[in-house]
Amino acid sequence: MIKATGFNSSMHVDEQDLLETNKNCVFCCSKDLKKLFNVQKKPAIMLVKCKRCKAVSVDRFPKDGLLKDYYESYYSVNKTGVTFSDIERFSAVIFDGVRNLSKKRMKILDFGGGSGSIAINIARSMLKEKKANSVEITIVDYNSFSIEDIGNIEVNWVDTLEKVNEKRFDLVIASAIVEHIPRGDSVRKLLRLVDKGGIVYFRTPFVVPIIRLFKLFKINIDFTFPGHLHDLGKDFWENILDIYQIENFKILSYSASPVESNFKTSFIRTFAAHLFKFPSRFFNFYDLVGGWQIFFKKID
Numbered sequence: 109m110i111k112a113t114g115f116n117s118s119m120h121v122d123e124q125d126l127l128e129t130n131k132n133c134v135f136c137c138s139k140d141l142k143k144l145f146n147v148q149k150k151p152a153i154m155l156v157k158c159k160r161c162k163a164v165s166v167d168r169f170p171k172d173g174l175l176k177d178y179y180e181s182y183y184s185v186n187k188t189g190v191t192f193s194d195i196e197r198f199s200a201v202i203f204d205g206v207r208n209l210s211k212k213r214m215k216i217l218d219f220g221g222g223s224g225s226i227a228i229n230i231a232r233s234m235l236k237e238k239k240a241n242s243v244e245i246t247i248v249d250y251n252s253f254s255i256e257d258i259g260n261i262e263v264n265w266v267d268t269l270e271k272v273n274e275k276r277f278d279l280v281i282a283s284a285i286v287e288h289i290p291r292g293d294s295v296r297k298l299l300r301l302v303d304k305g306g307i308v309y310f311r312t313p314f315v316v317p318i319i320r321l322f323k324l325f326k327i328n329i330d331f332t333f334p335g336h337l338h339d340l341g342k343d344f345w346e347n348i349l350d351i352y353q354i355e356n357f358k359i360l361s362y363s364a365s366p367v368e369s370n371f372k373t374s375f376i377r378t379f380a381a382h383l384f385k386f387p388s389r390f391f392n393f394y395d396l397v398g399g400w401q402i403f404f405k406k407i408d
């Protein structure tokens with residue numbers, strides 16, 4: 109079986125570790141859900157698409173305890189604490205999207221940021237290009253990492269988003285994290301944490317169209333449940349501000365997400381990913397991209 113991502117692996121989840129079947133979309137509460145296909149047979153776990161907000165989610169979520177165990181073992185094999193093989197290249201993509209941000213003391217929130225290496229890289233670029241005099245980074249992650257301040261970069265770590273409820277940030281990063289969280293309210297919560305003039309970045313997998321295509325050729329691509337619980341493409345991200353009736357944000361830019369792997373460590377996978385993403389530059393309807401990224405700006 110081919111995996112949808114090079115980083116998570118799927119695992120069978122037993123009945124006792126599963127919550128009840130969702131009757132509503134966890135992002136917009138709509139009951140108008142369309143069944144797609146199974147990601148696990150027994151007990152059955154099905155992908156469903158919300159006809160209103162276009163989010164695709166599994167219809168049953170694993171319990172918190174199972175997810176905690178899953179991620180603890182996950183980080184023990186992924187020692188860097190981030191799910192990207194080329195952190196510098198990826199930080200540059202985000203920095204490029206937020207290039208117009210400028211503030212004396214820049215506040216960055218990295219949700220699910222692992223060891224914080226992406227946020228730290230972005231902070232370095234901001235200091236280097238004189239976009240800020242100092243940067244304060246807050247990392248929200250299940251797992252704690254030993255964190256040290258670096259020069260004019262102060263790094264703090266908290267374990268839940270609730271602990272930063274009162275704060276507002278100039279840049280909020282949610283890179284490859286929303287798909288791991290059962291509760292769909294994380295998107296709304298993250299938008300709320302953005303300060304006036306600030307930017308929020310989301311990157312999520314969008315693999316369902318690719319899985320469907322390969323099914324035609326009897327090739328199974330693993331959705332990597334319970335690592336991934338949602339699949340969010342352009343339809344979802346383009347419309348979510350309207351669905352939530354949020355008027356003080358606008359879309360800055362969006363595109364197919366950058367390729368996660370690199371040619372050095374996995375040539376065929378990387379080549380295939382570039383090949384699949386390429387047409388999205390020219391055709392708006394094309395959706396075999398594997399993932400989306402989007403920048404929203406708070407306008408007042």
Ligand SMILES: [Zn+2]
Nearest residue numbers: 133136158161
């Ligand atoms: Zn929905």
